[in-house]
Amino acid sequence: MYRFDSSRELDLQYALERIAHQPGDARSLRVIQRLEGPATLIEAERKWAGNVLTTLASTCALTSAVTNACDNTVTASPFSGGSAVGGSFTSQSNTSASQTISVTFAKAVRSVTVTIYDADFGGNQAVATGGSSATFSFDNQPGNGGVVETQTLVASGAGITAVQLIPAPADYVAYDLSWEPNDDIKVECLPNAVTRGQQVTCTASPKDPAASLTVTDWRFDSPDLTGPVTEQSTSLTWAGTAVASGTVTVQGSVNGTTASGKGNIVVSARSWSASSGDTVSYSETELGQQQDILPDHPTRYSNLGNHAALADAYLPSNGYTQISSGPNREVLFFTKVPVQAISQISINRIAMAVASDFYNLQGTKPKNQPGSPLPYCVRADVPAFLPKAINHEGLGSPPPSGSHAAVFRAELNQRTPLAVEGVVALRDITELLTKASAAAQPAISTARQIAADQDNGGTVAPIPVSCNFRFFTP
């Protein structure tokens, strides 16, 4: 409904237009109403107008009441997404007269670009704090979308920290708003790709070589850390041991204007070699008679020997360190593979001794076993089995090739270093250990599986035998 100042003849034209703010942007449509004639509009109520959402391609654009983008937090109030006349936001959801929108920047920016939609009356302005102002043109034709105008507010001094979008009285307008960060600082971290544990130096410099640069803060963010590393410093360099990849941000000013810059640290894995020994902390132990659980009267072959494969992450003494300076300051990382492993071997020496009950259970002469291609073992086969069991389980230093212990050790040495290589933690040793444990588990599990008997899906060959033992029957 429109109310005019007098009864005159008017032309009303309608058009359906495709909105394309940016090349390739053709996702929105709008209805255009054009009023032409000598009457002056007093009041307008345009319930027919629905919201039309537009999306700006710019990444540094206001998209919500609180927008986090381009290393800045931008707050707009009041804010209503979409509008009836194009643009990405207005001050309210209905089409009554717009209100002033206050836009504030957590970090000062170099410029702010505002596009106004459907400026009908005189008085639409954008006023920057710390920068220039702009007044928008108008056509005095409500609802026709005739004035779509873009103006850029430029910073002065320390940069723009806020913008007031002031509408003309009784006008309903919508806006797009984007900003240009003060990224006049160049940050370069060298070497470009650093091997974990090596030194990296990040240097800040003005993009304009003739400009003067002052640095106030450094910050490092990494997805591998629970929080940022920050440092208040006026130094133009930030250097130290690098163990985590991430982004370095510097804050400061260029020629007195607040500015920032970003650079990247890319950390690559160390290579761990087992050629000169174990990469993991490996040990082997034979459980003595007081510790093993093999009964004196074996009821099955597995009572004659066993290999228990134990492994998990640990904090190796002198094997982890905390970085003292630079982008990874206070970050903990490992300098040794944080995996310890133990092959716990049990050999039933009591049962396999000469004159044991198990020995005496066997016959003295060879005897065929019904249904089996192999005969029963004789007593002499019992002590002869002992070295075979030892060899199969892997007792020895180094463990005999192809044994459970040898395969377990070799697989751990090969698999776990890469699995835990990138484990880091910010200040928290407990977090470092638990992360290492979680990271190591798949490799440990695979090592155990490969070190299993062939019958259990592993690679360890069975003990070659030519007879079958008799066992006790509970």
Added chain:
Amino acid sequence: MTNSLRRGEPLMMFPRTLWTRIARLQLPAMLSLLVPGCLWAQSGSPESARQAACERSRNKMAARATGEDFRRAVVNVQSCSPDEAAEALANAWNSAPQDTAALRLLGEVGGRVADRRVLAAALQVAGNTGGSLQERLAAFRTLAAYAVPGTVLLYHDLDRTNLPGVGYVMIGSNEHQDVIQGSQRLGKAEIGQILDTFRRLGRSDPNTTVKAVAAHLAERLATSS
């Protein structure tokens, strides 16, 4: 020693079908029944020595023997029938030994005799906040082996404080995952009960070491079971 040293199966290298068939026959037992008076069933025979060793083990455990006597008894009770072994082990938890070596063996052997009586005893000890740390962690050995057969635990740094679970216990697996089934077999419900117990203790046990170990076991065993 699987294939060669595998539960109840003969050690040889010939086709698995035949090997499995023979294993099922449990020849020594069959022969002792079919051939009365055969050598190893007679008095003074190796088999009677086993029976005597079994009786000795049960008696020593019942009499709450100490030291090496108790340790060998716990190990050799595996040579008894599954029911006898389960009963002896369950009763042993009611008056658990004091020395850590004996507790370790009691926990580990318990984990190889799968029976609800042993489970109930181990759960009681594990959840007893008035019990000693060593006793409760020993019961964890049995429970862990029930949840994931073959699991073996190695405790370390128990004198240190405020470590995460992985700082106190290393988890491993026995290559030869022997389990003797008792007459009161464990089912999925019991496995769930064990994991729930670890979770509960891991959340709220007043002993921080027990709490850390239980939480770690709950997480690791749940992904393996």
